[in-house]
Amino acid sequence: MKKYVILFMLLSQSADAQKNNFSFELQGITYSGLGTNFISEGLGTFTGFGAGITGIIYENVGLGLEFHKGFTQVKDVSVFGDLKKPNLTTFEISALYRYPATEKLQIEGNIGVANMQIKSKSDYRIDGFSEGGTAFLLGVKALYSLTRKNSLYILASPKLYFLSTGTSIDHPEFDKYYSKPTLLNFTLGLRLYL
Amino acid sequence: MKSLLLLSHVLSALFLMSPTSCEQAEYSNNSRIFVEGKVISPNTPEVQIKLISDNILISETKPLDNGTFKLGGPGTTAYKYLSFGQKIKSFNAVQPDCKLSYDSLNIILPEKTYFRFTQIILEP
Numbered sequence: 001m002k003k004y005v006i007l008f009m010l011l012s013q014s015a016d017a018q019k020n021n022f023s024f025e026l027q028g029i030t031y032s033g034l035g036t037n038f039i040s041e042g043l044g045t046f047t048g049f050g051a052g053i054t055g056i057i058y059e060n061v062g063l064g065l066e067f068h069k070g071f072t073q074v075k076d077v078s079v080f081g082d083l084k085k086p087n088l089t090t091f092e093i094s095a096l097y098r099y100p101a102t103e104k105l106q107i108e109g110n111i112g113v114a115n116m117q118i119k120s121k122s123d124y125r126i127d128g129f130s131e132g133g134t135a136f137l138l139g140v141k142a143l144y145s146l147t148r149k150n151s152l153y154i155l156a157s158p159k160l161y162f163l164s165t166g167t168s169i170d171h172p173e174f175d176k177y178y179s180k181p182t183l184l185n186f187t188l189g190l191r192l193y194l
Numbered sequence: 195m196k197s198l199l200l201l202s203h204v205l206s207a208l209f210l211m212s213p214t215s216c217e218q219a220e221y222s223n224n225s226r227i228f229v230e231g232k233v234i235s236p237n238t239p240e241v242q243i244k245l246i247s248d249n250i251l252i253s254e255t256k257p258l259d260n261g262t263f264k265l266g267g268p269g270t271t272a273y274k275y276l277s278f279g280q281k282i283k284s285f286n287a288v289q290p291d292c293k294l295s296y297d298s299l300n301i302i303l304p305e306k307t308y309f310r311f312t313q314i315i316l317e318p
Contacts, residue, residue, distance in 0.1 A: 042266075078253055081268045124250040131223060169307045178266070
Protein backbone atom coordinates (compact mmCIF):
# COMPACT_ATOMS: atom_id res chain seq x y z
CA MET A 1 0.00 0.00 0.00
CA LYS A 2 2.80 2.36 1.03
CA LYS A 3 4.56 1.63 -2.27
CA TYR A 4 1.47 2.66 -4.22
CA VAL A 5 1.14 5.87 -2.26
CA ILE A 6 4.75 6.77 -3.07
CA LEU A 7 4.26 5.81 -6.70
CA PHE A 8 1.09 7.90 -6.84
CA MET A 9 2.90 10.86 -5.31
CA LEU A 10 5.73 10.61 -7.87
CA LEU A 11 3.28 10.32 -10.75
CA SER A 12 1.24 13.27 -9.60
CA GLN A 13 4.50 15.25 -9.27
CA SER A 14 5.54 14.54 -12.82
CA ALA A 15 1.98 15.30 -13.99
CA ASP A 16 2.27 18.65 -12.22
CA ALA A 17 5.62 19.28 -13.88
CA GLN A 18 4.13 18.54 -17.26
CA LYS A 19 1.30 20.97 -16.66
CA ASN A 20 3.89 23.70 -16.14
CA ASN A 21 5.89 23.14 -19.27
CA PHE A 22 7.75 26.39 -19.76
CA SER A 23 9.62 28.46 -17.23
CA PHE A 24 11.47 31.74 -17.08
CA GLU A 25 14.37 32.52 -14.71
CA LEU A 26 16.08 35.63 -13.37
CA GLN A 27 19.48 35.04 -11.76
CA GLY A 28 22.37 36.50 -9.85
CA ILE A 29 25.62 34.80 -10.89
CA THR A 30 29.31 34.44 -9.98
CA TYR A 31 32.15 32.81 -11.92
CA SER A 32 35.64 32.05 -10.71
CA GLY A 33 38.57 30.15 -12.15
CA LEU A 34 39.14 26.68 -10.72
CA GLY A 35 42.61 25.14 -10.50
CA THR A 36 45.70 26.73 -12.07
CA ASN A 37 44.85 28.91 -15.06
CA PHE A 38 44.96 32.55 -16.18
CA ILE A 39 41.43 33.23 -14.88
CA SER A 40 41.98 31.86 -11.36
CA GLU A 41 45.39 33.57 -11.00
CA GLY A 42 44.85 36.70 -13.10
CA LEU A 43 41.28 37.77 -12.38
CA GLY A 44 38.93 38.30 -9.45
CA THR A 45 35.52 36.64 -9.25
CA PHE A 46 33.05 37.65 -11.95
CA THR A 47 29.71 38.78 -10.51
CA GLY A 48 26.64 39.70 -12.51
CA PHE A 49 23.20 38.67 -13.68
CA GLY A 50 21.55 36.10 -15.89
CA ALA A 51 18.30 34.97 -17.46
CA GLY A 52 17.07 31.62 -18.69
CA ILE A 53 14.19 29.62 -20.08
CA THR A 54 13.44 25.92 -19.80
CA GLY A 55 10.96 23.66 -21.50
CA ILE A 56 10.06 20.02 -20.86
CA ILE A 57 10.04 17.93 -24.02
CA TYR A 58 9.28 14.43 -22.76
CA GLU A 59 8.37 13.35 -19.22
CA ASN A 60 11.19 14.78 -17.05
CA VAL A 61 13.59 15.60 -19.86
CA GLY A 62 13.87 19.05 -21.35
CA LEU A 63 16.00 21.83 -22.78
CA GLY A 64 17.33 25.00 -21.21
CA LEU A 65 18.76 28.23 -22.63
CA GLU A 66 20.71 30.64 -20.44
CA PHE A 67 22.44 33.98 -20.79
CA HIS A 68 24.93 35.30 -18.20
CA LYS A 69 26.86 38.54 -17.91
CA GLY A 70 29.57 38.95 -15.25
CA PHE A 71 32.04 41.70 -14.33
CA THR A 72 35.39 41.67 -12.54
CA GLN A 73 38.79 43.37 -12.09
CA VAL A 74 42.31 42.31 -13.04
CA LYS A 75 43.99 40.77 -9.97
CA ASP A 76 47.48 40.17 -11.43
CA VAL A 77 48.66 42.26 -14.41
CA SER A 78 51.67 39.97 -15.04
CA VAL A 79 49.23 37.09 -15.71
CA PHE A 80 46.29 38.72 -17.49
CA GLY A 81 48.07 41.72 -19.01
CA ASP A 82 47.51 45.46 -18.65
CA LEU A 83 43.77 45.33 -19.41
CA LYS A 84 40.83 46.90 -17.61
CA LYS A 85 37.30 45.85 -16.55
CA PRO A 86 37.05 42.34 -18.01
CA ASN A 87 33.49 41.16 -18.54
CA LEU A 88 32.26 37.66 -19.29
CA THR A 89 29.33 36.83 -21.58
CA THR A 90 27.99 33.27 -21.59
CA PHE A 91 25.30 31.90 -23.86
CA GLU A 92 24.45 28.26 -23.30
CA ILE A 93 22.14 25.47 -24.33
CA SER A 94 21.72 22.39 -22.16
CA ALA A 95 19.72 19.23 -21.80
CA LEU A 96 18.11 18.83 -18.39
CA TYR A 97 16.64 16.06 -16.30
CA ARG A 98 14.12 17.14 -13.66
CA TYR A 99 13.70 14.95 -10.59
CA PRO A 100 10.89 15.84 -8.15
CA ALA A 101 12.52 14.97 -4.80
CA THR A 102 9.58 16.09 -2.66
CA GLU A 103 6.38 18.02 -3.21
CA LYS A 104 8.27 21.30 -2.85
CA LEU A 105 11.79 20.38 -3.92
CA GLN A 106 13.00 19.64 -7.43
CA ILE A 107 16.51 18.67 -8.46
CA GLU A 108 17.69 19.24 -12.01
CA GLY A 109 20.80 17.96 -13.74
CA ASN A 110 22.26 19.91 -16.67
CA ILE A 111 24.69 18.92 -19.41
CA GLY A 112 25.39 21.21 -22.34
CA VAL A 113 27.59 23.56 -24.32
CA ALA A 114 28.24 27.27 -23.93
CA ASN A 115 29.85 30.07 -25.86
CA MET A 116 31.96 32.19 -23.49
CA GLN A 117 33.64 35.50 -24.32
CA ILE A 118 35.81 37.63 -22.04
CA LYS A 119 36.06 41.22 -23.25
CA SER A 120 38.45 43.68 -21.66
CA LYS A 121 38.85 47.41 -22.04
CA SER A 122 42.24 49.01 -22.64
CA ASP A 123 43.88 52.35 -21.91
CA TYR A 124 45.59 52.21 -25.31
CA ARG A 125 42.96 51.13 -27.86
CA ILE A 126 39.22 51.85 -28.09
CA ASP A 127 38.25 48.34 -29.24
CA GLY A 128 39.95 46.55 -26.35
CA PHE A 129 40.81 42.85 -26.32
CA SER A 130 38.56 39.80 -26.39
CA GLU A 131 39.09 36.07 -26.09
CA GLY A 132 36.78 33.11 -25.77
CA GLY A 133 35.50 29.89 -27.18
CA THR A 134 33.29 26.91 -26.53
CA ALA A 135 32.78 25.28 -23.15
CA PHE A 136 31.38 21.94 -22.07
CA LEU A 137 29.20 22.35 -18.99
CA LEU A 138 27.90 20.18 -16.16
CA GLY A 139 25.57 21.45 -13.46
CA VAL A 140 23.01 20.73 -10.77
CA LYS A 141 20.07 22.92 -9.80
CA ALA A 142 18.02 22.75 -6.61
CA LEU A 143 14.58 24.37 -6.85
CA TYR A 144 12.28 25.03 -3.90
CA SER A 145 8.65 26.01 -4.45
CA LEU A 146 7.51 29.29 -2.89
CA THR A 147 3.81 29.09 -3.82
CA ARG A 148 1.00 26.64 -3.20
CA LYS A 149 0.43 26.08 -6.93
CA ASN A 150 4.16 25.46 -7.50
CA SER A 151 4.41 28.29 -10.02
CA LEU A 152 7.29 30.21 -8.41
CA TYR A 153 10.54 28.59 -7.26
CA ILE A 154 13.74 29.84 -5.67
CA LEU A 155 16.80 28.15 -7.17
CA ALA A 156 20.47 27.58 -6.35
CA SER A 157 22.94 25.98 -8.71
CA PRO A 158 26.64 25.19 -9.02
CA LYS A 159 27.99 24.57 -12.52
CA LEU A 160 31.34 23.65 -14.03
CA TYR A 161 32.50 25.04 -17.38
CA PHE A 162 35.42 23.43 -19.22
CA LEU A 163 36.38 26.21 -21.62
CA SER A 164 38.56 25.91 -24.72
CA THR A 165 39.59 29.25 -26.19
CA GLY A 166 41.20 29.75 -29.60
CA THR A 167 44.45 30.94 -27.98
CA SER A 168 47.64 29.03 -28.71
CA ILE A 169 51.11 29.44 -27.17
CA ASP A 170 54.21 27.55 -28.41
CA HIS A 171 54.71 25.85 -25.04
CA PRO A 172 52.37 23.07 -23.80
CA GLU A 173 52.23 24.17 -20.14
CA PHE A 174 51.43 27.82 -20.85
CA ASP A 175 49.19 26.91 -23.77
CA LYS A 176 47.02 24.90 -21.36
CA TYR A 177 47.25 27.71 -18.78
CA TYR A 178 45.81 30.29 -21.21
CA SER A 179 43.51 28.21 -23.44
CA LYS A 180 41.90 25.52 -21.23
CA PRO A 181 40.57 27.19 -18.08
CA THR A 182 37.93 25.55 -15.86
CA LEU A 183 35.37 27.90 -14.34
CA LEU A 184 33.04 27.34 -11.40
CA ASN A 185 29.71 29.14 -11.50
CA PHE A 186 27.20 29.75 -8.70
CA THR A 187 23.70 30.90 -9.54
CA LEU A 188 20.93 32.08 -7.24
CA GLY A 189 17.59 32.98 -8.79
CA LEU A 190 13.85 32.81 -9.19
CA ARG A 191 11.98 30.58 -11.65
CA LEU A 192 8.45 31.33 -12.79
CA TYR A 193 6.37 28.68 -14.57
CA LEU A 194 4.29 30.20 -17.37
CA MET B 195 27.52 71.04 -61.00
CA LYS B 196 26.97 72.21 -57.45
CA SER B 197 26.51 68.64 -56.26
CA LEU B 198 29.73 67.67 -58.03
CA LEU B 199 31.56 70.40 -56.13
CA LEU B 200 30.06 69.14 -52.87
CA LEU B 201 31.06 65.59 -53.73
CA SER B 202 34.66 66.61 -54.32
CA HIS B 203 34.73 68.25 -50.89
CA VAL B 204 33.25 65.19 -49.24
CA LEU B 205 35.73 62.91 -51.01
CA SER B 206 38.71 64.98 -50.00
CA ALA B 207 37.43 65.05 -46.40
CA LEU B 208 37.04 61.27 -46.49
CA PHE B 209 40.59 60.93 -47.81
CA LEU B 210 41.92 63.02 -44.95
CA MET B 211 39.99 60.93 -42.44
CA SER B 212 41.17 57.61 -43.87
CA PRO B 213 43.40 55.71 -41.41
CA THR B 214 45.78 54.29 -44.06
CA SER B 215 48.35 56.99 -43.43
CA CYS B 216 49.18 55.81 -39.88
CA GLU B 217 49.28 52.09 -39.33
CA GLN B 218 49.32 51.25 -35.64
CA ALA B 219 49.33 48.04 -33.66
CA GLU B 220 45.99 46.56 -32.65
CA TYR B 221 45.17 43.80 -30.21
CA SER B 222 44.74 40.49 -31.97
CA ASN B 223 41.84 38.74 -30.28
CA ASN B 224 42.23 35.17 -29.00
CA SER B 225 45.98 35.57 -29.00
CA ARG B 226 48.38 35.54 -26.05
CA ILE B 227 52.10 35.98 -25.50
CA PHE B 228 54.19 34.63 -22.61
CA VAL B 229 57.77 35.47 -21.59
CA GLU B 230 59.82 33.99 -18.73
CA GLY B 231 63.41 34.29 -17.70
CA LYS B 232 66.03 35.46 -15.23
CA VAL B 233 67.41 38.95 -14.73
CA ILE B 234 70.88 39.55 -13.31
CA SER B 235 71.32 43.06 -11.99
CA PRO B 236 72.91 44.74 -8.96
CA ASN B 237 69.48 46.17 -8.09
CA THR B 238 67.20 43.26 -9.02
CA PRO B 239 64.21 44.14 -6.76
CA GLU B 240 63.86 47.59 -8.37
CA VAL B 241 63.86 46.36 -11.96
CA GLN B 242 60.52 46.97 -13.69
CA ILE B 243 60.02 44.58 -16.62
CA LYS B 244 57.63 45.71 -19.35
CA LEU B 245 56.37 43.98 -22.47
CA ILE B 246 55.43 46.60 -25.05
CA SER B 247 54.07 46.71 -28.60
CA ASP B 248 53.86 50.10 -30.34
CA ASN B 249 52.42 52.27 -27.53
CA ILE B 250 50.48 49.37 -25.97
CA LEU B 251 51.76 48.16 -22.60
CA ILE B 252 50.96 44.43 -22.87
CA SER B 253 52.09 43.40 -19.39
CA GLU B 254 54.48 44.36 -16.60
CA THR B 255 56.02 42.77 -13.53
CA LYS B 256 58.94 42.84 -11.09
CA PRO B 257 61.39 39.92 -10.81
CA LEU B 258 61.53 37.73 -7.69
CA ASP B 259 64.56 38.09 -5.38
CA ASN B 260 66.42 35.41 -7.37
CA GLY B 261 65.78 37.39 -10.59
CA THR B 262 63.23 35.07 -12.21
CA PHE B 263 60.13 36.53 -13.80
CA LYS B 264 57.00 35.50 -15.70
CA LEU B 265 55.06 37.83 -17.93
CA GLY B 266 51.89 37.18 -19.92
CA GLY B 267 49.46 39.34 -21.83
CA PRO B 268 47.30 39.88 -24.89
CA GLY B 269 48.73 39.47 -28.39
CA THR B 270 49.07 42.37 -30.82
CA THR B 271 49.56 42.77 -34.57
CA ALA B 272 52.94 44.57 -34.32
CA TYR B 273 56.35 43.44 -33.08
CA LYS B 274 56.92 43.38 -29.32
CA TYR B 275 59.86 44.26 -27.12
CA LEU B 276 61.00 43.75 -23.55
CA SER B 277 62.11 46.79 -21.59
CA PHE B 278 63.90 46.91 -18.21
CA GLY B 279 64.22 50.67 -17.78
CA GLN B 280 68.01 50.39 -18.02
CA LYS B 281 70.67 49.23 -20.47
CA ILE B 282 71.10 45.55 -21.24
CA LYS B 283 74.66 44.20 -21.30
CA SER B 284 73.90 40.77 -22.78
CA PHE B 285 71.26 38.07 -22.88
CA ASN B 286 70.73 34.39 -23.71
CA ALA B 287 67.45 33.34 -25.30
CA VAL B 288 66.19 29.81 -25.99
CA GLN B 289 64.30 31.10 -29.06
CA PRO B 290 66.46 32.41 -31.91
CA ASP B 291 66.09 35.84 -33.58
CA CYS B 292 65.71 37.91 -30.38
CA LYS B 293 67.68 41.12 -30.94
CA LEU B 294 69.07 43.89 -28.80
CA SER B 295 67.85 47.33 -29.89
CA TYR B 296 70.49 49.83 -31.13
CA ASP B 297 70.35 51.78 -27.83
CA SER B 298 70.62 48.51 -25.76
CA LEU B 299 67.45 49.45 -23.84
CA ASN B 300 65.13 46.79 -25.30
CA ILE B 301 65.11 43.20 -26.49
CA ILE B 302 63.14 43.01 -29.73
CA LEU B 303 61.12 39.77 -30.03
CA PRO B 304 60.33 37.91 -33.28
CA GLU B 305 56.77 36.82 -34.13
CA LYS B 306 56.29 33.96 -31.67
CA THR B 307 54.06 33.41 -28.63
CA TYR B 308 56.51 31.96 -26.09
CA PHE B 309 59.99 33.10 -25.04
CA ARG B 310 62.45 31.94 -22.41
CA PHE B 311 65.60 33.82 -21.46
CA THR B 312 68.13 31.77 -19.49
CA GLN B 313 69.73 35.05 -18.41
CA ILE B 314 69.50 38.77 -19.06
CA ILE B 315 72.44 40.74 -17.65
CA LEU B 316 71.71 44.42 -17.03
CA GLU B 317 74.40 47.09 -16.90
CA PRO B 318 75.13 48.31 -13.38
